[in-house]
Amino acid sequence: MHGLVNRAIERFVRDTYGRDVWIDTIRRLDMGLTEFESMMIYEPQVTAQVLAAVGTRLARGRDDLLEDIGTYLVSNPATEALRRLLRFSGVDFVDFLHSLDDLPERARLAVSDLDLPALELLDQGGGLYRLHVGCPEGDGPRFGPVVVGLLRAMADDYGALAVVEHQGEAGTCEILEIRLLDEGFAHGRAFVLGAGGGAP
Template structure:
């Protein structure tokens, strides 16, 4: 698993539970180091140990924690870069949803060895969508749930999300758009990131 993903988990745990708990997690995982480097690549075994220890030490179901992490990645001001990159996907939440098909390719444009499993949006009409999150990254669907929820807030739309479990080779998330412009949302200025 790419260091960026491991590092994201580290940022989330440190910000939510404190650095002492993170050290406990890494001690439990017994990987021989206590910090992940964003620009290095780690083996699937190392990441699996991390996820195991996360559940054991923090005593919370993994899917719940990963969903919180998805929300954290978009809404925490410290990791503003990711939220901005996602907002490039579209002017409205629906456009953003449609842009998710391109997300793995976009990620690879930025960081060539960052592999994300495919995403496919099915538009059922009348504000109902399904997002298929292909397998390959444990907990991918849970993280995407958190991301979708936080991005809805970011656009100021009211949506209903439901994780519908696994279907063949993908996790399925159902998205129902209840109301657009439900809240103010956050502004997005194209030029703000280009320093």
């Protein structure tokens, strides 16, 4: 598992619940470390153990925890760079949704060994979309719940009213349903092209 994934879990806990909660949780695993290196590769079971330990410490189910991490990646000021990268993908929420198929490849252009799951958007018409999220091989964590949290946060960011739900797995992918109720429901967060212009 790429270190960026483990680092995201670490930063989520530190920024949301505090450094002491993270240190206490990671030390209980006796891994010989208290922080992850972003550019290292870790065994998938390390990520699984960390997620399980964090879930126990926070009394959060695994999928709920992953959704929270997805939301954090867009909404927390500490992750503004990722939020800006995603906002560059589309001028509105619908445009952003249609760019999702290309997201894994764009991520690899930035980090060549970052292997994100394949994404495939299906437009069902009438504001209804289905997103197929590729399932990981082996023991890696499922990314579907992370994408649910990320999409909900991005809808808010664009000012769109959308319902995003996880519909389970089918074959080699997870199925997400996105129902767009009102694309102009509210004013989205400020976003301009200039560096530093996207402050909330």
